[in-house]
Amino acid sequence: MEEKVMNIGVVRELTGLSERQIRYYEERKLIFPERTKGGVRKYSFEDVKRIQEIHQKLQDGFRTLELKKKPFVGQQVRLSGNGG
Amino acid sequence: MEEKVMNIGVVRELTGLSERQIRYYEERKLIFPERTKGGVRKYSFEDVKRIQEIHQKLQDGFRTLELKKKPFVGQQVRLSGNGG
């Protein structure tokens, strides 16, 4: 399931998210789709799973930057309070 | 692996065959990709496997029509001789 074979349109359908959201997660370095020569993004089923987890975390109040590296282990849920 | 998620371009790369060949196998009713609203074909990993088997059979001298229904069981290799 590591093969990067899907266009963003398929990922959109599988996840129910928008292309904007999917591209944004990449911009934040949370997912790493491949590209065709022409620049078209290609995703794997693993990516799809990851995208859904990211979205879930965002729902839980995380910010994308907090999801980098090992994003889904040993983290505390934070619904408010930005420190700062 | 039944999910129809790949464009023909990806199938081309995975199989090494041409788009022409891939579309032709569909024309001969040997594979059944889905379609997006816009008419773009979508293939599964199963389809990819099937396509490779079809191609192999053609190499072995079969004709596409002979590959229909249960194409890969109980068949004799035929390298020449078309009856008739």
Place this chain on the structure above:
DNA sequence: CGTGTAAGGAATTCTGACACG
């Protein structure tokens, strides 16, 4: 910050046809 959207361009795919042996 995370997401929506309109804009224009580019990559990808589609169909139907002609060609070959």
Place this chain on the structure above:
DNA sequence: CGTGTAAGGAATTCTGACACG
């Protein structure tokens, strides 16, 4: 029969920007 190719159109995706709260 199985496959290549040039042709024109259509669907899909891309980037950069403005907007909102």
